[in-house]
Amino acid sequence: MNVLFLAPNYPPEMQDFTRGLSQVGARVYGIGDGPVGLLSPKVQAALAGYRPGRLHDRDETLRAARSFGVAFDRVECLWEPFVELAADLRECFGIAGMPLDVARGFRDKELMKERVEAAGLRVPHHARARTADEVRAAAAKIGFPVIVKPIAGAGSADTFRCDDQGALEAALQVTQHVDEMSVEEFVDGEEFTYDTISIDGRPAFENVAWYRPRPLIARSNEWVSPQVVVLRNIDQPELAEGVALGRRVLGALGMGTGYTHMEWYRKANGEVVFGEIGARSPGGHLVDQMNFSSDVDLFREWARAVCWKSFEGRITRDYNVAIIFKRAQGKGRITRIDGLDEFLRKYGPHVATEQLLRPGTRRRDWKQTLLSDGFVVIRHPDLAATLAMADEFGAKVQLFAG
Numbered sequence: 001m002n003v004l005f006l007a008p009n010y011p012p013e014m015q016d017f018t019r020g021l022s023q024v025g026a027r028v029y030g031i032g033d034g035p036v037g038l039l040s041p042k043v044q045a046a047l048a049g050y051r052p053g054r055l056h057d058r059d060e061t062l063r064a065a066r067s068f069g070v071a072f073d074r075v076e077c078l079w080e081p082f083v084e085l086a087a088d089l090r091e092c093f094g095i096a097g098m099p100l101d102v103a104r105g106f107r108d109k110e111l112m113k114e115r116v117e118a119a120g121l122r123v124p125h126h127a128r129a130r131t132a133d134e135v136r137a138a139a140a141k142i143g144f145p146v147i148v149k150p151i152a153g154a155g156s157a158d159t160f161r162c163d164d165q166g167a168l169e170a171a172l173q174v175t176q177h178v179d180e181m182s183v184e185e186f187v188d189g190e191e192f193t194y195d196t197i198s199i200d201g202r203p204a205f206e207n208v209a210w211y212r213p214r215p216l217i218a219r220s221n222e223w224v225s226p227q228v229v230v231l232r233n234i235d236q237p238e239l240a241e242g243v244a245l246g247r248r249v250l251g252a253l254g255m256g257t258g259y260t261h262m263e264w265y266r267k268a269n270g271e272v273v274f275g276e277i278g279a280r281s282p283g284g285h286l287v288d289q290m291n292f293s294s295d296v297d298l299f300r301e302w303a304r305a306v307c308w309k310s311f312e313g314r315i316t317r318d319y320n321v322a323i324i325f326k327r328a329q330g331k332g333r334i335t336r337i338d339g340l341d342e343f344l345r346k347y348g349p350h351v352a353t354e355q356l357l358r359p360g361t362r363r364r365d366w367k368q369t370l371l372s373d374g375f376v377v378i379r380h381p382d383l384a385a386t387l388a389m390a391d392e393f394g395a396k397v398q399l400f401a402g
């Protein structure tokens, strides 16, 4: 089993997927940015071969792949910008896996909504717009409030809620660099994920996580300590329609084998609405949270699924798992952390990992990375207890910079 894995070292969670591939018996070949010497020891140990290459350059990547002189059985990539490139290479090599057209449906936010809608599923009213006038026309047709966002966006970048024409004009000013926009009806409600490891389009593993608050609010207000909560009980009636929607979306988009990460909304009246989906693993340490929920290794089980169409993880769902991201007050370097010792004294046994930036470390850009200035992961069998601890952490633990 020869696997070409694009971007084996970065983003950091890819290192564990690389490790997982080698653990299930694959010979793993990597192409990524940066010289071999900068790969983490874990990745160096797992790779049978590596070529530095600019993944933004398709032909360079293709040449690098051919230079291994190996017949690949799989080409995989879990980093959003290059999921289509992996599909493209698969077609060049004539091997199994997600075709390019299917990969596009998981990447282009308009195409994805068209396909999901064609399957009779509820998506936000939407339109594709290439010019400012097309955005204005779409907003007029859909009606305020609307969301405008890039067709191929990530991390809520250049995404705006516009309640009226004035807000729309302001959003148009600051998104002039974006080629193509998606204009959508603003869907008010709670926001969840639906994540899977699928085999031939059927989920071998399913997960639902709850965003508190909604990502756009979390990413627009620095004072918020965003939470993502992996829910232990995904069979509860409140989630049933979302899970059913998720399964049908996989069918509508032609999912085969691998990770998916979907977002969906539940309105106050109970209606569920599709948000977006990627044919990749979720970021922001959500894979770690899913692992903490059942004490499994979903890095390795993804690898087993793509290599051997098999899944051996024991999904026990013992815990709800919350991650809480912190943003420091002030600029520059972290100077102190308040309230952490007390929190750990009270709740230590429920803390799965704590990775706040320590004094002396330079602050991260909270607009650029959800990780912000660090995070804690807590877990508890009871949801109310989990949420209470998460809220207490958000309120009582404070980082300062200066």
Ligand SMILES: Nc1ncnc2c1ncn2[C@@H]1O[C@H](COP(=O)(O)OP(=O)(O)OP(=O)(O)O)[C@@H](O)[C@H]1O
Pocket: 124, 147, 149, 153, 154, 155, 156, 157, 159, 184, 185, 186, 187, 188, 191, 214, 215, 216, 217, 263, 275, 276
């Ligand atoms: N139609 C909508 N109605 C309400 N909120 C929306 C809508 N579209 C986007 N949002 C808000 O903006 C956020 C970012 O949008 P979306 O998930 O489509 O883009 P993204 O940048 O790819 O996201 P991610 O942060 O998952 O990478 C959503 O999580 C949601 O909070």
Ligand SMILES: [Mg+2]
Pocket: 155, 156, 263, 276
């Ligand atoms: Mg999103």
